[in-house]
Amino acid sequence: xxxxxxxxxxxxxxxxxxxxxxxxxxxxxxxxxxxxxxxxxxxxxxxxxxxxxxxxxxxxxxxxxxxxxxxxxxxxxxxxxxxxxxxxxxxxxxxxxxxxxxxxxxxxxxxxxxxxxxxxxxxxxxxxxxxxxxxxxxxxxxxxxxxxxxxxxxxxxxxxxxxxxxxxxxxxxxxxxxxxxxxxxxxxxxxxxxxxxxxxxxxxxxxxxxxxxxxxxxxxxxxxxxxxxxxxxxxxxxxxxxxxxxxxxxxxxxxxxxxxxxxxxxxxxxxxxxxxxxxxxxxxxxxxxxxxxxxxxxxxxxxxxxxxxxxxxxxxxxxxxxxxxxxxxxxxxxxxxxxxxxxxxxxxxxxxxxxxxxxxxxxxxxxxxxxxxxxxxxxxxxxxxxxxxxxxxxx
Numbered sequence: 001x002x003x004x005x006x007x008x009x010x011x012x013x014x015x016x017x018x019x020x021x022x023x024x025x026x027x028x029x030x031x032x033x034x035x036x037x038x039x040x041x042x043x044x045x046x047x048x049x050x051x052x053x054x055x056x057x058x059x060x061x062x063x064x065x066x067x068x069x070x071x072x073x074x075x076x077x078x079x080x081x082x083x084x085x086x087x088x089x090x091x092x093x094x095x096x097x098x099x100x101x102x103x104x105x106x107x108x109x110x111x112x113x114x115x116x117x118x119x120x121x122x123x124x125x126x127x128x129x130x131x132x133x134x135x136x137x138x139x140x141x142x143x144x145x146x147x148x149x150x151x152x153x154x155x156x157x158x159x160x161x162x163x164x165x166x167x168x169x170x171x172x173x174x175x176x177x178x179x180x181x182x183x184x185x186x187x188x189x190x191x192x193x194x195x196x197x198x199x200x201x202x203x204x205x206x207x208x209x210x211x212x213x214x215x216x217x218x219x220x221x222x223x224x225x226x227x228x229x230x231x232x233x234x235x236x237x238x239x240x241x242x243x244x245x246x247x248x249x250x251x252x253x254x255x256x257x258x259x260x261x262x263x264x265x266x267x268x269x270x271x272x273x274x275x276x277x278x279x280x281x282x283x284x285x286x287x288x289x290x291x292x293x294x295x296x297x298x299x300x301x302x303x304x305x306x307x308x309x310x311x312x313x314x315x316x317x318x319x320x321x322x323x324x325x326x327x328x329x330x331x332x333x334x335x336x337x338x339x340x341x342x343x344x345x346x347x348x349x350x351x352x353x354x355x356x357x358x359x360x361x362x363x364x365x366x367x368x369x370x371x372x373x374x375x376x377x378x379x380x381x382x383x384x385x386x387x388x389x390x391x392x393x394x395x
C-alpha cells in the first residue's frame with residue numbers, strides 16, 4: 001500500500017529521497033539554504049538509518065573532490081550545495097564530468113555574491129551550464145524529491161554516465177512545509193537497481209581515470225561527453241515514464257505544456273515560478289485570454305527539438321529568467337530559445353524578462369504586466385528584453 005501525504009520541510013523530503021536511494025558515500029559542506037538537507041542526512045547516518053559513509057569535509061571543493069574519488073571506485077555518491085559553494089566546486093565539476101562519474105547533486109538555487117544575498121535565484125547553477133553536468137529544474141517539493149532517484153537512474157545508465165544536478169529554488173522549496181508523499185523504500189528498490197559500473201578503480205584490474213590527453217585525443221573526449229548528453233536527452237522522458245508507472249507521479253520529462261494547445265502567447269520558465277504562472281494563466285483564460293505555459297524541466301541537455309514542436313502554434317514567446325548573462329542583456333533560457341528557433345520556418349518573436357534576482361518576489365501582477373507587453377509584440381510593436389519590476393529609485 002502506498003503511503004499517504006505528510007507535511008514536511010522541502011529539505012527533509014529531499015534528504016529522505018536520498019536515503020531510500022541507498023548511496024554508498026555522501027560528502028557535503030553546509031551552506032544556506034542547503035544546510036537542512038545535509039543535516040537530515042547526517043542524522044539519518046548517525047541513527048543507523050543509512051548504510052553509507054558520511055564524510056565531513058572542510059569545504060565544498062573537498063566535498064566534490066571526495067566524491068570524485070569515491071565514484072571512481074564504483075560507489076553511488078551524493079552531495080548538495082548552493083551559490084558560492086557551487087562556485088567553489090567549479091574546477092572539479094569538469095573533472096567529474098570528464099571522468100564520466102555519475103555523481104548526483106542537489107543544487108538549492110541561491111544568488112551569488114557580491115553583494116551578499118542568501119535568497120533565491122538561479123545564477124549559481126546556470127553559471128555551471130557548460131561543465132558537462134545534466135541539469136533538471138523542479139517546480140515544487142514533490143518534484144524536487146522525486147528527481148533524486150530519476151537522476152541516479154539517468155546518470156548511472158551505461159549509455160550516459162554523466163553527473164547531474166537536481167535544481168530546486170532556495171527557501172521557496174527548501175524551507176517550505178507542504179504535503180508530499182515520501183518516497184517508499186520498496187518502490188525505490190524496484191525503480192532504482194544497485195549501481196554496478198563496468199569501469200572502476202580496482203587493484204585487481206588496474207586502469208586510469210582522468211589521465212593525460214594530448215591534442216591528438218582530447219577532442220574525442222569532449223565529443224563523447226556531448227554524445228552522452230544526447231543519450232540523456234533520449235532517456236529523460238523514458239525514465240520519467242518509468243517513474244510514473246511505479247509511483248504514479250509525472251512532471252513532464254524534458255518539457256511540460258500547460259494550456260498550450262490554443263495559446264498564442266506562450267510563457268517559458270524553469271523552477272518554482274511555474275506555480276505562479278499557472279495561477280495567472282488560469283485567471284486570464286477565465287477572462288478569455290489565449291495564454292499558455294511551457295515548463296522547461298531539462299536545461300542540460302537542452303531539448304531544442306521538443307521545444308520547437310511545442311511552440312509551433314505560438315505567436316509570441318516570453319521567457320522568464322532568474323539569471324542574467326551580463327553583457328548580453330538577457331537570461332540563459334532566452335538565449336537558448338532564440339538559438340533553437342533560429343533558421344526555422346516559424347519566425348516567432350522571443351522576448352525575455354529577467355526577474356526574481358536575489359529572491360525578489362514574483363507576484364501574479366508581475367506576470368500580468370509581462371503578458372501585456374507580449375500583447376504589444378503581437379501587434380507588431382518592438383519590445384526589448386528587460387529587467388521586470390526594476391526599482392527606478394535604485395537604478
